[in-house]
Amino acid sequence: MKGGVLHCRCSKCFTAPPKRRVKRRPRPLTLLGLPEDVLLYILECLPAVDIQSMQEVHPHLRSLVDTHSSVWTRAYFQDIWPSSENLHLFERAAECGNFEACVKLGIAYLYNEGLSMSDDGRAEVNGLKASHFFSLTEKLNSGAGPFVWLFIRPPWSTSGSCCKAVVFDSLKEECQGDSKEEVVTGTLRGSLQYCLAKVLNLFEDEEKRLEALGLLEASASHGCLHSSFLLWESKQKSASSDPGRYLQSLRQLRDYAARGCWDAQICLAKFCGQKNQLGQERTTYDLTSQVFQSSLPINKASIFTKQKGMNDTMRYILIDWLVEVATMKDFSSLCLHMTVGLVDRYLKLRSVPRARLQLVGIACMVICTRFISKEILTIREAVWLTDNTYKYEDLVRMMGEIISALEGKIRLPTVIDYKDILSHIISLDRGTMHLCSYISELSLLYTELSVFSPAQLAAGTLLLARILHKHALPWPAQLVECTGFTLEQLTPCVLLLHKKCFHDDEPKDYRQVSLTAVKQRFQNELCCNISGEKVMDYSQLCTLLGVSSQDTESPASFSIVVDIHPFLCSPAGNKTKR
Numbered sequence: 001m002k003g004g005v006l007h008c009r010c011s012k013c014f015t016a017p018p019k020r021r022v023k024r025r026p027r028p029l030t031l032l033g034l035p036e037d038v039l040l041y042i043l044e045c046l047p048a049v050d051i052q053s054m055q056e057v058h059p060h061l062r063s064l065v066d067t068h069s070s071v072w073t074r075a076y077f078q079d080i081w082p083s084s085e086n087l088h089l090f091e092r093a094a095e096c097g098n099f100e101a102c103v104k105l106g107i108a109y110l111y112n113e114g115l116s117m118s119d120d121g122r123a124e125v126n127g128l129k130a131s132h133f134f135s136l137t138e139k140l141n142s143g144a145g146p147f148v149w150l151f152i153r154p155p156w157s158t159s160g161s162c163c164k165a166v167v168f169d170s171l172k173e174e175c176q177g178d179s180k181e182e183v184v185t186g187t188l189r190g191s192l193q194y195c196l197a198k199v200l201n202l203f204e205d206e207e208k209r210l211e212a213l214g215l216l217e218a219s220a221s222h223g224c225l226h227s228s229f230l231l232w233e234s235k236q237k238s239a240s241s242d243p244g245r246y247l248q249s250l251r252q253l254r255d256y257a258a259r260g261c262w263d264a265q266i267c268l269a270k271f272c273g274q275k276n277q278l279g280q281e282r283t284t285y286d287l288t289s290q291v292f293q294s295s296l297p298i299n300k301a302s303i304f305t306k307q308k309g310m311n312d313t314m315r316y317i318l319i320d321w322l323v324e325v326a327t328m329k330d331f332s333s334l335c336l337h338m339t340v341g342l343v344d345r346y347l348k349l350r351s352v353p354r355a356r357l358q359l360v361g362i363a364c365m366v367i368c369t370r371f372i373s374k375e376i377l378t379i380r381e382a383v384w385l386t387d388n389t390y391k392y393e394d395l396v397r398m399m400g401e402i403i404s405a406l407e408g409k410i411r412l413p414t415v416i417d418y419k420d421i422l423s424h425i426i427s428l429d430r431g432t433m434h435l436c437s438y439i440s441e442l443s444l445l446y447t448e449l450s451v452f453s454p455a456q457l458a459a460g461t462l463l464l465a466r467i468l469h470k471h472a473l474p475w476p477a478q479l480v481e482c483t484g485f486t487l488e489q490l491t492p493c494v495l496l497l498h499k500k501c502f503h504d505d506e507p508k509d510y511r512q513v514s515l516t517a518v519k520q521r522f523q524n525e526l527c528c529n530i531s532g533e534k535v536m537d538y539s540q541l542c543t544l545l546g547v548s549s550q551d552t553e554s555p556a557s558f559s560i561v562v563d564i565h566p567f568l569c570s571p572a573g574n575k576t577k578r
Contacts, residue, residue, distance in 0.1 A: 032058055032060060036064070039061070039064060040068055040070070043061070043064060043065060043068075043071045044071055044074040046075065047075065047080070048075040048076070048077050048080065048086070048090075048093060049080065049086065051065060051072070051075055051089075052089060069096040069097070070096075072092055072093040072096035073093070073096045073097045073098050074098070075089075075093050075098060076100060077090070077093070077098075077100050077101060077404075078350065078401070079401070081108065081113070081114045081400070082104055082105055082108040082114045082115055083114045083115065084116070087115065090104065090105050091105070094133060094136055095136075097140055099137065099140045099141070099404065099407060099408075100404035100405075102133045102134075102136040102137040102140060103133075103137055103400055103403050103404040103408075104400045104404060105133040106133035106134040106137055106148065106151070107130075107151065107399065107400045107403075108400070109126045109127075109129040109130035109133065109163075110126065110127075110130040110134075110151055110152070110163055110164070110167065111163075111396045112126055112163075113393050113396045113397065114393075114397075122163075123161035123162060123163040123166055124161065124166055126163050126166075127163045127164075127165075127167045127169075128166065128170055130163065130166075130167050131166070131167045131170035131171050131174070132170075134148040134151070134152075134167065134171070135171065137408075138188060138192060138195070141191070141407075141408050143407055143409060144407060144408035144409040144410070145226050145408075145411070146194045146195050146198075146224070147195075147371070147403075147408045147410060149194075149195035149196070149198040149199050150367070150370040150371050150410075151164075151167075151370075152164040152167045152168055152199060153198070153199050153202055153370060153376075154199070154202050154203060168196065168199060171192050171195065171196060174192065175189050175192050175196065186222045186223065187222065189218075189219075189222050190218075190221075190223050190224035190227065191224060193216070193218050193219035193222070193227070194219045194224050194226055194227045194230075196212075196215050197212040197213075197215035197216045197219065197227065197230070198212075200215070213231075213234065216230055216231050216234075217231065225256060225259055225260070225261045226261065226263075228261075229256050229261050229263055229264050229267075232249070232252055232253060232264075233267075235249070236249060250268075253267060253268050253271065254268055254287070262411070262413065265291050266413075266417050266420070266421065268287060269287065269288045269291045269421045269424075270420065270421055270424040271424075272284035272285070272287050272288045272482075273421060273422075273424035273425035274424055285481040285482055288421065288425070288482040288483070289481070289482060289483060289484040291418075291421070291455075292418065292421075292455040292459070292482075292483040292484055292485065293484045294455075295413060295418065295453040295454050295456070297450060297451055297452055297453045297456075298341075298344070298345075298450050298454070299450060299451075300344050300348075300447040300450035301447055301448075301450065302348055303315070303344060303347045306347065306348055306349070306350070306351055307347055307351060307352060308351070309353070309354050310347075310354065312446075312447060312507075313507045314357070315347075315447065316445050316446075316507050317507075317509060317515060318343070318358065319340055319343075319444055319445050320445065320515040320516075320517045320518070321361065321517070322336065322339055322340065322343075322361050322362075322365060323336065323441065323444075323518050323521060324517040325362070325365060325385055326339075326365070326521075327517065327520070327521045329377060331365075331369065331373065331377075332372075332373070333437055333440070333441060334372060334414065334416045334417075335365075335369060335373055336441065336444070337414040337415060337416050337440075337441075337444065338368040338371070338372065338410075338411065338414060339361070339364045339365045339368045340444045341412060341414060342364040342368060342406070342410065343360060343361055343364045345406055345409075345412075346360060346364070346401075346402050346405055346406060347360070349405050350401070350405055356398075358386055358389065358390075359386070359389075359395065359398050360398060360402070362377075362382045362386055362390075362395065363382075363395055363398040363399050364402060365382070366378075366379060366382050366395065366399065367399060367402065367410060368410070371411060372411075379392055379395050380392065382395055383395055413454055413455075414454055415440045415443065415454045415457045415458045415461070416440065416458075417454070417458075418457075418458030418459070419436060419437070419440060419458045419461065419462065421458075422458060422459065422462050422479070422483075425478060425482050426478060426479060428462075430528060431469060431528050431530065432466060432471075434522065434527045434530040435465040435468060435469065435530050435533070436461050437522070437527075438518070438522045438527070438531055439461040439464055439497060439501055440458070440461045441518045441521065441522075442500070442501040442518050443457055443461065443497060443500070443501065445500075445518065446500045446501075448496065448500065449493075449496060449497065449500060452496075455483070455485075456485065456490070456493050457493065459479070459483050459490055459493075460490050460493035461497060462479075463487070463490050463494050464494045464497050464498060467494070467541065467544060467545075468533075468535055468536060474487075475487045475490070487545075491547065494541070494545065495538075495542070495545070495547070498535075498538060498541050502535045502538075503537070503538045518531070519531040
């Protein structure tokens with residue numbers, strides 16, 4: 001106040017300071033602020049060891065993990081093997097329905113790998129635990145046929161107690177026991193009985209084979225389609241002599257094929273291709289055509305998206321080495337195709353360091369020989385074939401990684417399956433058959449050919465073989481009817497097959513040595529020395545097919561790569577790196 005003058009608080013007498021707006025600080029966004037369903041999704045995508053760490057972060061996360069079994073069901077254990085430190089994680093995940101944990105625990109206990117046990121009663125203790133987790137594996141196995149039998153198949157140890165025998169006896173007791181879960185138990189019991197029957201059928205003892213037959217009948221009664229088909233096969237010989245029983249047998253086979261049994265579909269297609277069709281030519285053509293047309297391409301090019309340090313030449317070297325092993329061990333062409341298919345499917349899913357590519361290849365061959373061959377490739381022999389680059393335990397663990405990653409899906413249709421159907425449709429001379437086999441094995445080496453389905457490749461190899469052997473009518477109407485493929489539709493496949501297998505140069509290893517294991521495999525009298533035959537050139541083939549060679553030719557895919565380092569060993573005995 002000044003001079004006794006009282007000022008009012010109007011805008012002329014008094015200027016109020018402007019109000020300052022206080023900026024609100026945004027609330028910090030944290031993981032715990034996310035909605036519960038989002039948090040749960042994040043937890044379900046973590047490795048098992050990280051889930052355990054997340055439990056220690058906050059009580060809310062611990063509560064989510066403890067109250068939602070799906071977190072452990074979907075936890076993944078890639079490149080993690082059971083040990084005393086993480087056993088509790090594996091066991092919790094297995095009991096919550098984690099397929100990968102069950103597979104790895106079963107194999108770990110069976111081979112005593114990673115879970116060290118004392119020698120006293122080790123086979124008995126490990127066998128019972130392995131049996132428990134193998135049973136859980138089959139319970140969770142929904143997309144593949146029963147497969148745990150391949151781990152306990154003979155040969156069994158003759159010295160002392162045998163863990164495989166303990167597993168077998170334990171699974172047998174489980175099948176004979178009662179359970180409260182009748183619906184689940186019926187399906188599971190059927191799968192386990194199938195596995196037991198597969199094991200018994202591999203013994204020479206007639207009594208065991210009769211027991212296997214009884215197990216198959218029991219398994220079929222519980223709804224196991226694979227057992228029903230094996231029973232059908234065992235009765236087929238006696239049914240073929242009577243037309244009435246033969247027709248009834250075919251109806252059963254068609255039923256199994258319609259219900260999704262792949263073996264039944266292949267067998268039905270072979271029967272349809274035979275002369276005895278009981279006046280049902282149109283129907284049989286349609287059934288066979290459906291099998292061929294249902295085959296889908298397998299995009300192998302995506303391998304190199306997953307495998308950053310791998311290229312076509314490195315894969316070629318690996319497959320060439322597997323062919324060399326198959327030739328040395330006299331494994332069938334089907335075994336080789338299955339092995340390569342298994343390798344490619346695994347490489348599409350899991351990133352593999354270059355130093356372990358050979359381990360993946362030989363592990364896949366061990367699995368496939370156990371699945372389809374009477375004579376198997378043992379783990380110790382497989383390790384020796386790699387010049388002891390890997391240890392016994394490395395191979396055991398890799399088998400677990402492959403089986404769990406592929407969810408037990410070992411047997412998928414191959415080019416050989418479709419080629420066998422074609423051989424039942426049309427008669428082939430010995431030379432053409434061997435040439436067809438030769439081309440089909442050469443096709444394994446090239447990922448570019450995976451743009452065609454296995455059925456198309458089988459048809460293409462047969463067509464190319466018949467053209468090269470100058471058949472007057474290389475693709476007759478009967479083959480068109482049975483496969484659904486016309487000559488024009490197969491022409492791109494035939495041209496690419498010829499280009500890759502006969503026109504382009506083979507790739508070379510780091511020593512600049514051409515890789516020719518497939519050629520050597522067919523360079524003997526048994527195969528009519530088919531790989532030594534002179535083949536018409538690419539331009540002649542184009543002329544015969546009515547296309548221009550200039551429109552189809554492209555630069556060779558493989559060039560000399562100077563920085564390819566040796567990464568696997570030859571099984572031929574000279575221990576040479578390739």
